[in-house]
Amino acid sequence: MTCTKTMRYQIVRPLDDDWEVFRYILNQISYETWNCLNRCAQYLWEADNFKKIYYSKFGIKFNVKDVEGVADDAYINRNLKKEFQKMNGDSVETITREVKVKMKKNKEDFMLGKASFLSFKKGHPILFRGSQVKINKSNDNNYIVTVRLLRKEYAEELYNGITVKTKNKKEEKVHKRNINDMNIRFYIKANDKYNKVILERVLNKEYKIGGSRIFMKGNKIFFDLVYSFEQKKDEKLDKNRIMGIDIGYNIPAAVAINDMPYKKWFIGDRKEIEDFRTKIEVRKKQLQKWSVWAGDGRVGHGIKTRIKPVLNIGEKINNFKNLKNHVWSREIINIALKNKCGTIQMEKLEGIIPEEYSFLKNWSFYDLQQKIEYKAREHGIDVVYIDPAYTSARCSKCGHIHKSYEKKDWRPEQGQFICQVCGYKENADINAARNIATPNIEKIIKEQLEKQEREQRNQKYIS
């Protein structure tokens, strides 16, 4: 099932134009949109009448093929494009579609005398289709929206400068764009998690952009992003089946399920990130060398141009990490759904990165968790965070806690966990994941620690 939703973003500032020119363009297109909508309604009404007359005259239903180029959509679009020459042709077609949908609803009400003839109000939002919109991220993690809004000829006109008489008609004002481009570009405000996630999913191609709109309200300008996605059928999830996820530096995630003792999953490979970073770092050094060696035209154009390729590398690494976290989190959620896990338990991650893994410091474990959480909630899976204390030192089989292990780097070389009491052997991350998947694990650990302390005291007393 395809699900379509809208999210509103405020436009913070234009990228290529100054505010005055930007507003001027939007006002022009908004005005044209309004007129085009009403003109289109008129065309469709006429086409309808034409069909009625045709039927009464020839006794057969009008067929577009019989009278090509009359009263069909192509005919209407062609005429509208001739009349409205500022907005992009794709916008015109979007308008026709919009009016057709509205017309269908309006027609019945009109016949019943419930509504007047379809008309649109001034200040109507600017319409465009999904293919006219592109979203990307700037180096400083802001979101930039590009909309192919203008007709080529109008874009050129604006680039050359359009002279406008001001209200008192005494002065003249020239609106001139800095670029000769059919696109307008602007930054949008995405300050909470939820509206950021939507943009990330658009970037990640999980969400498809649909016909969106821009509208002005007072001094503010908004961008309504319409996005769609395939919603999976709700599977029956068992809230008592808990998936435990150990997020770590050996493997991005180790996964276990509380009542499936023989199953385990390793998600992703941290080496991919390391390899990518090494590759990029080599390239970065090369670029720096080249720019020092001059001859590539970069030297002498100021520090900014010399820094540019390096910045792009940082962006590349971030994009790669982001992509990987998306892939891994999706993999995890698919496992949860397949096994009908209604609950996911994870550790509260805070300051768990040891010195020797400092290359990962920028790497956000937290980001991976966030992505898992969002995807889980989308499917109705509960997410519970637990205290990470002793989850690595507890034997998931017999429950013994290896307190001395916790103090130093207890992980044996191959990342194996070996219980000193029952001899249970397991990959250390999977052992932790099994503990994390255990219901009421915090309480169990607390009680176990008390029990072990009691036993230790008794032993001392006996000896």
Ligand SMILES: [Zn+2]
């Ligand atoms: Zn054990």
